[in-house]
Amino acid sequence: MLAAAAVSQSTSDPLSGLLVGEQPEPEARGDWVIVDVVAASLNHHDVWSLKGVGLPADRLPMILGCDAAGTDPDGNEVLVHAVIPSPGWLGDETLDPRRTLLSELLPGTLAQRVAVPAANLVPKPAGLSWEQAACLPTAWLTAYRMLFTNAAVHPGDTVLVQGAAGGVATALIQLGSAAGLRVWATSRDGAKRDLALTLGADAAYETGARLPERVDAVLETVGAATWSHSVNALRPGGTIVISGATSGDAPAKAELTKIFFKQLRVIGSTMGTRDELGRLARFVVAKGIEPRIDSVLALADAREGFAKLADGAVSGKIVIHA
Template sequence: MLAAYAARQSADDPLSGLEVGEIDAPSTPEGWVTVDVRAAALNHHDVWSLRGVGLPADRLLPMILGCDAAGTDPEGNEVLVHSVIASPGWAGDETLDPRRSLLSEVHPGTLAEQVRVPARNLVPKPAELSWEQAACLPTAWLTAYRMLFTNAGVQPGDTVLVQGAAGGVATALVQLGSAAGLRMWVTSRDAAKGEAAVALGALHAFDSGARLPERVDAVMETVGAATWSHSVNSLRPGGRIVISGATSGDAPAKAELTKIFFKQLQVIGSTMGTRDELERLTKFVVAQSIQPKIDRVLPLAEAREGFAAMAAGQVDGKVVFTT
């Protein structure tokens, strides 16, 4: 079957290990089902896998990449794929399972004509969403949904700062938060990306590190070291930082511990989301008539173009592949 997969890894030249072509279809374990993929979306996770992060080359290559997909199950039902794979016998919040994995880390991923997943990992696809829109939701959008609605502790009318304006999670945060009645602010080093966030629903866009007109109720942090001090300084007393990534590194120059305890700030880690949260996300997107922002749609056979754009930081919204 046609797939985009990691055949090799290189920290300096990740695309050198990407292959797009025919590969043997994996077997379907007991209790799993085969989904015929109609659309699959790209994430930074896929580029990191090509760099050698989180994917052991000695055991798991070649590995089909991808976490996001929408398609049809063996009965012909239209479904989304929840990519968090819990360990056998795990009960409860699967994101807290210490042995959990994501598709494309241990099990073959979604950037293929078919993907195998546990039957419990399927979520009904609303008819109101196109295949391309639905494929955007299971990773970046689910991460944003959990950050805002499970972990941020905010209410309509509260002000939320999103560090970095154009990434997949940041874009989803702006669209979800504005639809929920939150005052969404963003920061960006690129004025055009800030303007694009405002067009999606953000109230204001500020230069990275700029002094804000008032302190905010919560900060959504995915950048890490480069924005950490600004995130802490931007919060009102008692506010929360929700962190789901650290693309600029995880070792800031200052930990800001004194400000954190003196202002009684809360730092909340947030990773992906549960299958139930994904189902609630799909319903919220439909109810609010949200259209996930898509940067480009490409045939799976042209996946290299999408990977190259993401690796170069030249995407604004999701990159989606169709089969």
Template sequence: MLAAYAARLDRNDPLSALEVGERPDPEVPDGWARVHLRAAALNRHDLWSLQGVGLGEDKLPMVLGCDGAGVTDDGREVILHSVIPSPGWSGDETLDPRRTLLSELYDGTLAEQVVVPTNHLVPKPDGMSWELAGCLSTAWLTAYRMLFSNAGVSPGDTVLVQGAGGGVSTALVQLGSAAGLRMWVTSRDEARGAQAVELGADRAFASGERLPERVNAVMESVGAATWSHSVNSLNPGGTIVICGATSGDAPEKAELTKIFFKQLRVIGSTMGSLPEMRRLVDFVAREGISPVIDQTLPLGQARAAFERLAAGDSFGKIVLTTGD
């Protein structure tokens, strides 16, 4: 089968570790199912894997990819849930210290076929496009959990999204807007901020800009560069939900005094559970939300897709299709 995979690891030049070519068709263990993929989206996780973050030399070669949707051997159209718990784990799989994502321990979705546990298949709603379905498993699930499970917000509340343009950020704007939240974004790029407003954000601000009023919650994925701004932007009793730290995890100031004095909540958030995945799919279908897709390319052009992701030029998701 054709696949995009990590053939080696390179922290300084991750794209040099990427190969696009033939890999053996996967075997199907008991309790797992084969999915013939129709669409799969890229995530920053794929670049990190090529750098060796969460992926060891002993697991190579490893097919990349966490997002995906396709057709099972028995003809069911499905969306994949890619958080895989360790054997014997019960409950929320995101809390399992030995959990993995597809492409860490098991081959991922940037291929013509993938195998996953049978209970990790979510029915694709009738009429939902493959490209849309192939975007939901990672960034969109992360955004759903941040907003609806961890932020503690209600319709009419104001939510600030630090950064605009990435998969999680655009998902947050679209999900929050559909749920009746007032969504604000920050961006270093005025054009990206304007795109976020077109997408449903109520206002866009320059990174670090003083806001006209404080907000109920901040969705934080940037980390060190925006941490103080996030803390200063919150109402007393507000919540920061943090899912990543692309600018580093050591801010100049921890802001501990402001956090305890203003009684702020800081909530870590990682991916989402299978029930949340089902709710996300239902919500997207019911509200008619169409994830922003920056570019769609055939699987054979995966290198070009990775180059665009690495350059940081994309707005929304980059999707690879098998062409079937």
């Protein structure tokens, strides 16, 4: 079957290890099923895998991809939840220390077919297109958990989204706006600030700019480059929720004094549960949200999408049709 796989790794030239070509068919075992993939989408996780982060070289070749929507063996339209808990784990699968994601230990979703546990399938609401559905299981699920599980914000609260155009950032803006939050966003790029406003942000500022008032929560995916600004932007008792560090995880200042003096909460957030994915899908349909899609490509042309993602030239999600 046709798939996009990592066959080698390079920190300086990650796309050199990407092969779009034939890979072995998946095998169902036990309570696993084969899903015929209709649409998938790209995440920074895929580029990190090509750089050798989180994917040991001894697991290559590895089919990439975490997001997918397709049909199960009975013809049902489904979303694929990418978090695979260890055998016997009960409760929140994101807290399982032995959890894995599709494309880390097991072949991923950037393929015509993928094997997944039957318990990882979520019904696709009829109101979601295949392209919209393919956006949800990673970036949008991450944003949903950041906002509604970990930031614990309420309608009328003000949240700051660091970054304005990536998959998680655009999801945060659209979800937050739909939930009645006052959403502010930052970016160095004027066009991306304009994009944030069109997606529902109430204001967009230059990265690091002084804000007109303190915010209730900061949604942080940038990391080192924006960390001090995130701490300084919070009201006393406010919350930073961090789910990534695309600019690095070693800020020049940890800001520990401000964190304890202002009694700030710093909460890590990773992906989301299967139940949260189901709630997210229903919320998107109920609110009429149309996930921001940068481009739609055929699987045979996936390299083009990887190149855009690696260059940071993306506004929203890149969807791949299998």
